[in-house]
Amino acid sequence: MTKARLALLVAVVLPARADRQEHRLSIAAGASLSAMQAGGVSTSAPSGGARVRYAYGLANSVELAGSVGLTVANNIEFPHAVVDGEQGNLFVDIYAPELALGVRFIPGVALSRWFTKIRPLLGTKLGARVDWRRNADLLDDAPGNDNKRLSRPDDVLYLQTFAGLEVGVEVRLSPALVVGIVTTADVSTAETTTVGVQLELGHHFY
Helix, strand or coil: CCHHHHHHHHHHHHHHCCCCCCEEEEEEEEEEEEEEEECCEEEEEEEEEEEEEEEEEEECCEEEEEEEEEEEEEEEEEEEEEECCEEEEEEEEEEEEEEEEEEEECCCCCCCHHHCCEEEEEEEEEEEEEEEEEEEEEECCCCCCCCCEEECCCCEEEEEEEEEEEEEEEEECCCCEEEEEEEEEEEECCCCEEEEEEEEEEEEEC
């Protein structure tokens, strides 16, 4: 075998190595939009967040993962909310740390050479999230009252569980480095629905 053919073979095989028993450590950042409730009313608000994810390859196309994350949304308005018998426009900040377990199906070269570098992914996840609502302000919503403060409601914590789906695509830049774009959607027991998109950078190792 000539040196040129050997170099070509190595270039093809290295990015195509199997994912079984492979570890992946990823970091991700993204934005989301959530529909939520407070004070008897519903609203939608944007948020930003970051996650760290560790995964293990159960098979060439299936990985099991655990993740920790934090989502932050500031100055969310719940118009005409009722808190302790008073009605007004409620403004709160939300900090939501979470833990989740998930499974992803990522077809690789074991299924097709088309997936040597660019691969679709489909995943599911289950987790728990603490919804910490703080820095609340209830302002008078009556015309002419210039948003007079009615009260400063106490901080509250809500523990909720959630289930979600992940759909995306990833590009294997090298045998060890992967970058991907993942869209997410989840529903929680607190009647909160969230959709989002995140950029994920992962490092593979054995």
